[in-house]
Amino acid sequence: MPDLFSSKIKMKKSAKNIQAWKSVSDVWGSLKPPLRPSPGEIKIYERFLKKTLSNNSSRRALLFGATPELRDLLAKYKFEVTLIDVNPAMVKATTKLLKRKNHREKIIIGDWLKIKLPQNYYDLAMGDHIIGNVNFKKWNHFFSLVTKLLTKNGYFLTNVQLSFPVKRSLAFKNLIKLYIKNPKRFNDTEYKWQMLYQMMYSDKKFCGNHDYMITWPAIPQIQKELKLMNMSMDIKQIAQLADYIYVKEFKYCSPPRAIFEKIFKKYFKIVSSDINRQHPVYQSYRIYLAENH
Numbered sequence: 438m439p440d441l442f443s444s445k446i447k448m449k450k451s452a453k454n455i456q457a458w459k460s461v462s463d464v465w466g467s468l469k470p471p472l473r474p475s476p477g478e479i480k481i482y483e484r485f486l487k488k489t490l491s492n493n494s495s496r497r498a499l500l501f502g503a504t505p506e507l508r509d510l511l512a513k514y515k516f517e518v519t520l521i522d523v524n525p526a527m528v529k530a531t532t533k534l535l536k537r538k539n540h541r542e543k544i545i546i547g548d549w550l551k552i553k554l555p556q557n558y559y560d561l562a563m564g565d566h567i568i569g570n571v572n573f574k575k576w577n578h579f580f581s582l583v584t585k586l587l588t589k590n591g592y593f594l595t596n597v598q599l600s601f602p603v604k605r606s607l608a609f610k611n612l613i614k615l616y617i618k619n620p621k622r623f624n625d626t627e628y629k630w631q632m633l634y635q636m637m638y639s640d641k642k643f644c645g646n647h648d649y650m651i652t653w654p655a656i657p658q659i660q661k662e663l664k665l666m667n668m669s670m671d672i673k674q675i676a677q678l679a680d681y682i683y684v685k686e687f688k689y690c691s692p693p694r695a696i697f698e699k700i701f702k703k704y705f706k707i708v709s710s711d712i713n714r715q716h717p718v719y720q721s722y723r724i725y726l727a728e729n730h
């Protein structure tokens with residue numbers, strides 16, 4: 438969800454996006470990687486998290502979003518957690534999925550870009566795919582906010598979706614044809630999202646807009662394309678391809694790696710970064726461990 442909270446005119450749009458996340462929360466439990474952290478990524482998160490413990494961390498974490506897998510990990514390493522998410526429905530839905538109970542988890546319903554929390558307090562800031570939800574124009578604001586909340590040697594641990602050069606471009610209509618030809622192949626969510634990303638990063642209808650925004654294909658877009666193709670498809674089948682089934686519009690900020698790192702490095706020193714190599718779908722995700730400057 439982009440940062441659309443700052444002006445009254447944009448307020449409506451922001452409410453629409455919060456609504457979108459509310460709808461996502463209904464189906465969150467049934468979503469699979471890569472829309473949730475994969476086991477391979479959790480291993481990377483854990484390896485990096487352990488590195489943050491070395492300089493006598495007092496284990497105070499600030500978690501952006503309510504990702505259950507990250508909350509379980511923080512509970513495992515006995516962190517005191519402040520979780521901040523704008524959407525209570527999402528917090529409720531994800532809390533049901535927790536495997537470990539953390540009695541030291543405090544939940545704040547609020548906007549990341551407007552947080553008022555103790556400065557120079559957290560040893561770790563963490564979040565899965567958070568920066569893509571922030572409008573590119575607000576990245577400097579968000580990063581500078583995070584640096585202030587972190588202690589001097591605090592860490593930032595996050596997974597970022599970066600755009601990647603597509604070797605073989607895939608037009609939206611060809612992806613739909615591929616799906617119609619072999620819908621069962623798309624039951625494999627990693628394969629499905631590999632195809633969707635290949636399409637999203639190569640079909641100009643979904644990328645190439647300003648500020649590195651990419652669009653997730655949702656039901657209305659698929660219906661529109663089918664109409665152009667003079668074809669029809671069962672709504673359940675369309676929803677199966679869309680995944681974020683109720684979401685009308687979902688845009689996400691996903692710049693190339695060099696652009697992301699250039700801005701990120703103004704605020705943090707990158708300690709390490711890694712990707713899950715078990716499936717090509719993860720080629721556009723990169724997990725960063727960075728230290729406060």
Ligand SMILES: C[S@@+](CC[C@H](N)C(=O)[O-])C[C@H]1O[C@@H](n2cnc3c(N)ncnc32)[C@H](O)[C@@H]1O
Binds near residue numbers: 522527547570
């Ligand atoms: C962390 S992100 C990405 C989802 C992630 N891959 C996961 O597995 O949880 C999704 C969450 O961020 C929250 N969110 C998005 N923008 C926000 C903002 N500006 N302030 C607070 N919460 C926000 C949404 O409500 C949603 O719960």
